[in-house]
Amino acid sequence: MAPDRLRSIVPMFGGGTRYVETLDAVLEFVEAHQPTIDELVGWHRGSFSNVTSRDSIMRRVSYLRQVGFLQQADERWRIGDAGWESVQQGDVGTLLWIMCDRNVGLRSLLYALSAGPMTLEEVSEQQLDTHPELGWSRGETDMARQRVNWLRSMGLVKERGDAYVLTGEGRSFVEDAVAEWSDSEWTPAMTDDGMSAGTCATTIHAREVDPEFRATVILRHDGEFPVSGVDRPGLLDIAHMLARNEFPEYRADLANVLPLSKTHHAAFDRGVFTIDRDYRLQVNPSFETQSELLQRTIIEQDGERIPMADESLNPEYLAQHNAELAWV
């Protein structure tokens, strides 16, 4: 069983855009000297003029140990498995993979940023809504800032005014991550009135997207569950307007996805119904069913506007999807 992921992401010394630089320096020092804890503390004090607190240094060292960058044996500190991987690969992608694997929320933050710029306040809200287990106070932006700073120092996020946006590298990561993390162990902490997310995760095996992406999509629709009316997040699939295998560049685009029940997802993919530019449900005229559920939620809704915000889906994606349907 994978260890619990860390809720708190600790800032590194040296400033908000230099976390990675500081991490590399720590790894280089530890690799070269295999220091004792006193030597490691001394190195920090010597490297950063304004750092004196042993407790503060130990907090960083402890965090690096938990992530796996460092390990302690025989009173001496050495590079851990994650540290070796990071040093040997020497690229941001590997470092980001390690950080996302060990810390809650970094991936969902990147997904959320792919929809547009976010202020620190918005980042804080997004992290709390998607990961209630983080548990920090509403309005608190320190934790949001630390997360953003790690991504900034990796070159995935940059400042734009008082908000933060994805860089080209950040966007590339998001496009690959949805499928790459589809077998992630993490399940949302949000519950379905007595049925825990963990229960859902064990009973529904066909997860095909990163669960953090799935949680981000569901959160984006803010409790509205179009078409299917299913209000249990654990029972929802993520349906793509432009198919993931044909348009991999849009698979992580939040304007290309919609939370649907598994049944409605299958019906959508098979062209039983679609959505027009005005967000009205269009049903394939040849579709017949004895199912009360499908009659009520699809056939009887033909032509009705789906309750969702105007900017939820990209009209161009809908048009392209519908162009493939002969009956539209």
Next chain:
DNA sequence: GACTGGGTAGCTTCCAGCAA
């Protein structure tokens, strides 16, 4: 062996203070 309670360490949040 099982249970309980105290002590300790570690993790996390939050806020004050400082420097640019």
Next chain:
DNA sequence: TTGCTGGAAGCTACCCAGTC
């Protein structure tokens, strides 16, 4: 004003001795 560090405080998990 903003960004960063230091440090206090709350919470939790774990260890261990004492008791039944």
